Amino acid sequence: MPADRCPQAPWSSRAVSAGLSRLTRMTVSSGVTAPPTQRAASESRQLALETLQRVWGYPAFRGEQADIVDRVVSGGDALVLMPTGGGKSICYQVPTLLRNGVGVVVSPLIALMQDQVDALAAHGVRAAFLNSTQSPADRAAVERDLLSGELDLLYLAPERLRSEQTRALLDRATIGLFAIDEAHCVAQWGHDFRPDYLELSVLHERWPTVPRIALTATATPQTHREIAERLGLVDAAHFVSDFDRPNIQYRIEPKTAPLQQVLKFIRTEHDGDAGIVYCLSRNSVERTAAQLREHGIEALPYHAGLDADVRARNQARFLREDGIVMVATIAFGMGIDKPDVRFVAHLDLPKSIEGYYQETGRAGRDGLPSTAWLAYGLNDVVQQRRMIDQSEGGPARRRQLSAHLDAMLALCETIECRRVQLLAYFGQQSEPCGNCDTCIAPPEAWDGTIPAQKLLSTIVRLDRERHQRFGAVHLIDILVGKRSPRVAELGHESLTTFGIGSDIAEQDWRAIVRQLLAQGLVGVSGDGYGTLTLAAGSAAVLSGTTTVRLRRDPVRAPKGARTRRTAPPDIPAEALDLFEALRAWRAETARAQSVPAYVVFSDATLRGIAATRPTSIEALQEISGIGAAKRDAYGEAVLAVVARESDAQVR
CATH class of the missing domain: 1.10.150.80 (HRDC domain)
Structure with a gap:
């Protein structure tokens, strides 16, 4: 690292560790600690607190951090589920300064390793990384520092641990602990699977005396179990923190004109703030970034189709400058430590709640009020259903994808507190938060059985009488009695359902179709055209034995323009x-x-x-x-x- 990258600390963090003589006596050369006495455990916790205060300047540990640090310092394994911004890194950074040897951090975030090392260097912690971006000379220098005991932390990508050369290098070093970051990547049916994570069982097999700590911000009970089993951490101490991020306001609104909606959202609520806008396609990323720039918002695109140098430059600007908006596919974001991201906006429906929670969690890491905003519409549901039908893998894989989508749709369509439903997905009970759109402006629940029957009847008549299937737009034209050129050309004015839904506006019909799709009462054909079909529950609706409950979004008063010179919280x-x-x-x-x-x-x-x-x-x-x-x-x-x-x- 160039000498001018970060200020050089006037003291060595390893010297701090070496000076903690009482704790050091508990540690044997292999890195395994003897079972501590009650007095030693108390001294260990005090030394950990002193290290936290001296190195990071934090007055106290938060939540379960102290217990996790105690566990790892004493040589025990730990599995940590803690929300983004909850302080996961402290849980392995403090122990590595108190144990004998280097802490090896396994992370998939190659593009961010330099920033992580810079951040630690600013605190006086001696950190380095080994990955494919380095020259042979740079790698050799890091390896020398590792073997000479000049490093506190070493970051490695999981694929590097598959190399026998890397394993042999670690054999020659004194290792204090292994930290497995982003541990949810081991879940094969999760939202961010990395095959190389399946090889990490080698850590315990090859270095059985070295404690391991696996950490993630996103895990359902099922993913939690899978992480524990695949990483051999079933018998480890499991720490599951509160998943709630009370500073984030969750809002989901009907998608009408998404580009105009997100522009209005940013200009009126987050003008000048750093934020992330997620889009499903690369074209949408480019188009949205261009439009935001046209309206004076400093927006940059990021997707896998861009040149690697362009991606790197855009990511660097987002991390280093204030007020940059990154418009991206989900290829961007995991491991982003930028604490002042004030909003995360989605212009397309996420595929799962795990992905949604991981992405929205990148807002407000500093604890300040932030917004998770999503525009969601009928086409999102049709598109996601079609993608599942056309996805690779067998029926079990498609059922899993459908279950993920169903949970996401239920979150979008709920009339209850969104936070309650979001946390329940991760196995956590909570009370209505008062800081989501359904709490602030509760939607109305209404009986949509008759409109549902009208739509289903139209599908039945087209399919049975004329052997035809159509998408939502054409069906709505028939229901509202709209004599579009296609309706006239196909003679659909003669259908008995033509015009029977004229008492409901077209936009409201779109909401009805969207909700029927979300509830599984209407299906999407696998023909690639998004045509609507009857679903398993359609017959019960048509016969009147099932009542259909729908939500009606409240009319929201437009927000006024925000003044940028508003004092942040906690500042007079x-x-x-x-x-x-x-x-x-x-x-x-x-x-x-x-x-x-x-x-x-x-x-x-x-x-x-x-x-x-x-x-x-x-x-x-x-x-x-x-x-x-x-x-x-x-x-x-x-x-x-x-x-x-x-x-x-x-x-």
């Missing part, structure tokens, strides 16, 4: 100028060091500085997120910014 209005000055200083500093802005300081830390206006190094180090390395590297510069803005305010 009079501190806003200082906060913006600190952001400007941070941006300049990050550019000079070629690192993302959050590597210097997070927005949360800048908020703390702006709110308290510290005037001394001692006062500065009381703010969360300022450890020893950052205090010494940036303290004087930050105090100068505070003094300058305070003087300007007085004048």
Whole structure:
């Protein structure tokens, strides 16, 4: 790493570990610890807390972090399910500084390893990576540091561990722990399967005395079991944290004109904020990014079809600059540590709740209010059903995909709290949140049996009487009595159902069809044209033995334009100028060091500085997120910014 990439810490993190003599005596050269006494366990936890405070500047562990750290420091295996932004990395970073040997982190995020290493270097932690992007000379330098004990953490891609050369290298090193990040990638029917993860059982087989910690932010009870079984962690300590992200507001609205909808959403609610817009296709990514740029929004495209250099540049800009909107397919996002993403928008229906939760979880990692917004329409359902019918794999695979889609559709169509349903999918009970669209403006439930019968009757007549099948648009034209050229050409004005649904607007009919598809009462033909067919439950609806309950979305008042100069939470209005000055200083500093802005300081830390206006190094180090390395590297510069803005305010 170039010397100017990150500030050099005035102390060695390994020296901190070596200085913890009482804990070190618990550790044998192989990395296995003897069962700690109660006193030793207490001392171990205190040393872990001191390390957290000294290196990261956090006053205390959050949630189950302390228990997880205790488990791994003492040599035990752990499986950790913790939401994005919950602090998973601390659970292996602190133990590796307290154990004898290097922590080896298995991660699929090759494109982000440099940023992860830079972020650790800013805290004074000696980290490096080995992956395919490096030159032979760079790899040789990392290997020398590893074998000489000069590294605290080493990042490896899972495919690299399949190499006997890499395994032999690790045999020669002293390994303190293995951390398996993004562990859900081991689930073969999950949303982000990586075949190389299936080989990670080698960690326990080849290095049975080294503790392992597997971590993920996304796992249903089924995926949880699969991770434990495939990684040999059934007998490990399992830590399942609260999946709720209360700072994220979940909103789903009918899709009418998606490009205009997302533009309005960004301009009126998140103008100038960093965000991610997900689209299903590459063409949609390009088109949406171009339109946002035309309207003055700094938007960049990202998809697998772009040149690798373009993808890398766009990702770097998103991570390093403020206020960039990334328009992307799901090829972008896993492992993105940018804490100030204020919104995640979906212009197409995600394939599963796991994917939706993983993607929306990239918003608001810093705990500030953020939005998960989704535009969802009839064509989404038709398209997803058709993709499942045409997917590779046998019937079991298609049933699994259908089950994932059904759960996602149920979330979209619920009249209850979205957060309650979302968390229930991951096996967690909760109460209505008051911070989702169905809580803020509850939709109306109504009896849609008769409209459903009218639609199904039209499908029956076309199929039985004329041996014809059509998509939703043509069926709706018949129901509302619209004499379109095609209706006239095919003589469908003579159908007995022509015009029987004219009391319902076309847009409302689209919502009805969408919901019938979501409930499995209408099917989609596998002919590739999205034609609608009868489904298994259609007969019961037509006979009147099944009542169809539908939702009617409330009419929402348009939001007014947002003023960009609104003070963020936890900052008095009079501190806003200082906060913006600190952001400007941070941006300049990050550019000079070629690192993302959050590597210097997070927005949360800048908020703390702006709110308290510290005037001394001692006062500065009381703010969360300022450890020893950052205090010494940036303290004087930050105090100068505070003094300058305070003087300007007085004048």
